[in-house]
Amino acid sequence: MSSPTQAPVTRRRVFYLPGYDPIHPRRYRELYRKEGAEQAGLSGYDLALSARTSEGRYGWQVDAYIDGHDIHTEFDVLVWSDIVRDSMERGIAGTYLQLIRTAWTYIASGALFRLMRLRKGPVIAALYPVGFLLVQLALALLLAFGVWYGFVAGWEALFRKPDQWFSDGFTFAIYAGIPISLVAAYLLLRWFKARDNKLFAYYLMHDYAYSAQSKGANPPELEARMAEFTTEIAAALTTDVDEVLVVGHSSGAHLGVSILADLIRAGRMPENGPTLSFLTLGQVVPMVSFLKDAHRLRADLHYLSTREELAWVDVTAPGDGCAFALCDPVAVSGVAPENQRWPLILSAAFTQTLSPERWKALRWRFFRLHFQYLCAFDRPGDYDYFQITAGPQTLGERYADRAPSPSRITRATSRFTSMAA
Template structure:
């Protein structure tokens, strides 16, 4: 009897760390998964298939499952867009939030979830208020002995220096870079040409593998990769002579598509969502309600009033069922970790955790059915 064969294409989020980091993360999680299931899962060395694609093989020897994994790379684009100078970051952030003030459909955004709105606005608020809160007492104490303007300068310098590690801890600079990048995408900015060219290459890589002898083909995206998936899926559909194969599914994890879709000026992106809505394919979205960097339970095509032919299933991963209370990433301090829990296995194995999707002999629909049956 032939074993189960799966093909996975992965598009990650706005992260300059790239393929080495994510292969190591997957290796660590596969080891945890093997330890918890008792099934022997191994991961091969990385193979460079092209300048924008790295492959490796995941084998579940116990269940005779082979997953050929392709990491589609765009970390070079992220690195080029990564604003390193704090002053430049502040200036670009001001421009971004001016655009948000003009173009964000606030009523629509509020209806989709308050947590992502808080995530959108807390970085600039903290970046301004936290240094000031630190600077004021320093200024007051220094002013006892020094001229007011010298004391003020000392206070401001102390505020900036002492606030910086605290802001980094809550990932405010990363979020600002992330928002600025997607603001440029929504407005057809400077990064659009590079992203378009890369998505063309991604589509060619995927189409070239669709007719393989696979039991299933998954396009899995995480975070910002799910925004790219809208354009990428349209490219795939344009390249196909007919519908996508029945064994194909799009899986989005922690999607943040409304970040662009709720902007009035994102007319090109709205058109891509409407076009995507006219096609019939399987789409599973996994979004955690506590994840403030993602939108839980949101069908993105409905944001723009599009037809919604894709067979979309909106799932919460229900992390609270699969983590012990001591290790469950909850609360404000763990928002960043919650956003990466989609790529991990918990204290108990879930049928739809990332290692399970890689190593189990179930199709994605069988995994979803098993997950739904858990009380």
């Protein structure tokens, strides 16, 4: 790797790795357009987004004028939403089977209780779909019983003789009422599922189940897609840009760890190529690395944490209840080497970088807060997503003199630390 760029960045390539998200990546383009314009207005720089002109994955381009410099940035979204959608194609019964398997994986392994020692917020977020799906099931069963009881009582009221409480008709009503009550229960569960775009119970259940199904190992289809991403990033490192920046958000953070570890191990870093930077946002790495068979991820965390070929900055915030805020993903996974240098753990400090009015409006919107890292701050500190992705400094230069957050958590907590499959 070349030494860190001292001249201002004028051309950059950004690869954005989303989390477990089934929605088309245009949502990220529109989010960048809207929030970037707001941040530019608040911070006093120019930012213009336009359609990309080059071939490749879904993306866009940004032209910015910041601190007296013109910067051109090409964005690529490393899409795996099709894999996510395929993993979500389970019926109601299949989702409840997932619930049982996922809960057993985290509880029996002890991972759930160890995760709670780090941050309770993301564990509560993980328990939310379990609890809410069980509530839905309980309501459906209660409805089924009510329908059955009403059917049987109604039948007897209409057809029993005055001096006879039990009859063949009563027996018929008992059995005939069962399928009717089950249909009513199913329709209620269908009603809940149809509104999951507001409840998120099924979505989150599929999310946690995706990693738990293989106890932390990557499914084959995901490994194949990650290999494609590695090749694309390697190709970008041979182009005429000043920085190649990989951004991993939420579950995309641990995918980025393995992708960049593979890239560097394979010797695919050109000798005098662009600066390689890695930004992880709202990471949930421990949800995977604490599982028994997450050997690959733990080995990649161990390896990447020592490399000089890149700069790795991890940004979270205690106000984000869906992330393991200020938890060093390498250290808490129990695989930190003595010569660990990455990641630099920083706080986005929502309570300080958002005005009291905006914080009040967002405080209880947990899923929206999980995306705040990609949005505008009306009291920005040194974390500015748009200056990082479209400004004149590389990620390493921007935080060269920045000390890690004094509140970071580094105690080894995972029960499983094996790095050999």
